[in-house]
Amino acid sequence: MSRKATCADNASMENFFGILKQEMYYGEELVIYEELKRRIEEYVYWYNHERSKEKLARLSPVEYRTQPNQSAA
Numbered sequence: 001m002s003r004k005a006t007c008a009d010n011a012s013m014e015n016f017f018g019i020l021k022q023e024m025y026y027g028e029e030l031v032i033y034e035e036l037k038r039r040i041e042e043y044v045y046w047y048n049h050e051r052s053k054e055k056l057a058r059l060s061p062v063e064y065r066t067q068p069n070q071s072a073a
Contacts, residue, residue: 020047 024043031039049062056064 016047020044 020040020043024039047061049060052058052060053064059067
């Protein structure tokens with residue numbers, strides 16, 4: 001992390017939240033807190049374990065990181 005109030009620090013999270021709202025929330029009717037929490041948890045699981053990324057050789061992020069031939073960054 002760099003100095004306080006440096007926008008580059010938040011870029012990855014801002015990008016994720018934008019994708020989350022775009023793919024999961026826009027157009028949906030508002031629900032109670034527990035339902036929204038459940039939907040977000042399901043989306044985060046899908047985002048990390050099930051969606052495939054072309055840049056990651058069509059693997060999910062978790063599959064890519066757990067490959068034996070990947071070195072830790």
